[in-house]
Amino acid sequence: MTFWLLAPLMVAAAVGILFVRKAVHAALLLAVVMISLAVLYLVLEAPFLFTVQIIVYTGAILMLFLFVVMLVGVDASDSVVETIKGQRIMATVAGLVLGLVLILALSQAAIGTAVGLSDANADGNIQGLANILFSKWVFAFEVTSALLITAALGAMVLAHRERITPREGQAELAARRMRDYAEKGAHLGPLPPPGVFARSNAVDTAALLPDGTAAESSVSRVIAARGTVRSAPADDVEQLEKQIGDPSQRQHASDPEEGR
Amino acid sequence: MTQYVVLSAILFTIGCVGVLTRRNAIVVFMCVELMLNASNLALVAFAKQHGNLDGQIAAFFVMVVAAAEVVVGLAIIMTIFRTRRSASVDDASLLKY
Numbered sequence: 001m002t003f004w005l006l007a008p009l010m011v012a013a014a015v016g017i018l019f020v021r022k023a024v025h026a027a028l029l030l031a032v033v034m035i036s037l038a039v040l041y042l043v044l045e046a047p048f049l050f051t052v053q054i055i056v057y058t059g060a061i062l063m064l065f066l067f068v069v070m071l072v073g074v075d076a077s078d079s080v081v082e083t084i085k086g087q088r089i090m091a092t093v094a095g096l097v098l099g100l101v102l103i104l105a106l107s108q109a110a111i112g113t114a115v116g117l118s119d120a121n122a123d124g125n126i127q128g129l130a131n132i133l134f135s136k137w138v139f140a141f142e143v144t145s146a147l148l149i150t151a152a153l154g155a156m157v158l159a160h161r162e163r164i165t166p167r168e169g170q171a172e173l174a175a176r177r178m179r180d181y182a183e184k185g186a187h188l189g190p191l192p193p194p195g196v197f198a199r200s201n202a203v204d205t206a207a208l209l210p211d212g213t214a215a216e217s218s219v220s221r222v223i224a225a226r227g228t229v230r231s232a233p234a235d236d237v238e239q240l241e242k243q244i245g246d247p248s249q250r251q252h253a254s255d256p257e258e259g260r
Numbered sequence: 261m262t263q264y265v266v267l268s269a270i271l272f273t274i275g276c277v278g279v280l281t282r283r284n285a286i287v288v289f290m291c292v293e294l295m296l297n298a299s300n301l302a303l304v305a306f307a308k309q310h311g312n313l314d315g316q317i318a319a320f321f322v323m324v325v326a327a328a329e330v331v332v333g334l335a336i337i338m339t340i341f342r343t344r345r346s347a348s349v350d351d352a353s354l355l356k357y
Contacts, residue, residue, distance in 0.1 A: 044307070
């Protein structure tokens with residue numbers, strides 16, 4: 001029963017990963033698949049793997065993914081341009097063929113009835129796992145420690161950044177600003193703050209210039225790249241005039257968030 | 261028992277298509293994780309099928325290797341992003357020439 005509830009959910013979430021545009025959404029859909037998998041492990045009499053799946057996969061690995069999305073994925077949207085012509089269609093067809101072959105082969109094979117783990121789990125699942133992990137699989141277990149330490153070292157080496165040029169201090173920054181002003185005529189003062197001339201004073205609303213256009217430099221580059229910049233509606237003034245002019249709607253006029 | 265293995269095959273196929281079609285390196289990585297998870301499901305299902313815990317141990321080792329792989333892979337993505345400000349797998353094609 002649990003399986004038939006979770007399996008469509010998992011397949012839907014997994015298909016969603018193929019189609020969502022933002023990496024964060026893909027990570028959240030992956031979390032759905034992984035937590036459902038954990039529940040299936042419980043159904044399959046693997047309580048230890050249930051715990052590990054939740055702690056290691058949804059806890060650690062997905063958090064790592066989300067951290068990297070925060071650092072990298074802000075303006076890393078998927079491009080729709082194909083570098084190899086027809087690659088998307090060919091990949092989909094190849095995937096469908098692979099899936100068909102796998103499922104046909106499985107339907108041909110007679111798997112038979114399950115033995116069940118009640119004997120193996122008689123002393124408890126964790127005790128049973130520990131028994132064979134530290135006897136039959138002890139060499140693989142030891143090799144794992146070498147793998148983990150290599151991975152940790154590798155990640156540290158890769159993530160470490162050597163500073164090649166000296167750090168730019170405040171004096172150099174001011175000098176560069178003046179140089180830019182002298183050579184390129186760049187604006188010397190600080191950037192305009194967001195939203196002061198618009199109706200909202202939120203940081204994701206661009207300030208309006210005197211001619212009514214949005215000042216793009218007033219919104220943080222990160223927010224702009226994420227595509228969550230809000231703009232003041234074009235017919236803002238007309239709406240407000242209508243609200244104030246109509247006595248039945250006058251109480252709404254005091255609440256500027258109304259009608260959003 | 262067959263339905264678990266079929267689900268595992270379906271998830272593996274979806275992960276495979278994702279690796280082939282997506283451009284964002286992070287999403288490609290997530291699809292690799294999906295494939296590893298699908299194989300784990302098959303391993304755990306077969307452990308129950310055969311009535312011993314070797315399949316669960318194998319799934320456990322797959323999880324360990326996946327964790328190590330994610331750490332190194334994401335560090336590589338970070339490094340590539342730092343030098344070329346892009347996380348697209350198409351841009352990192354310098355080794356081709």
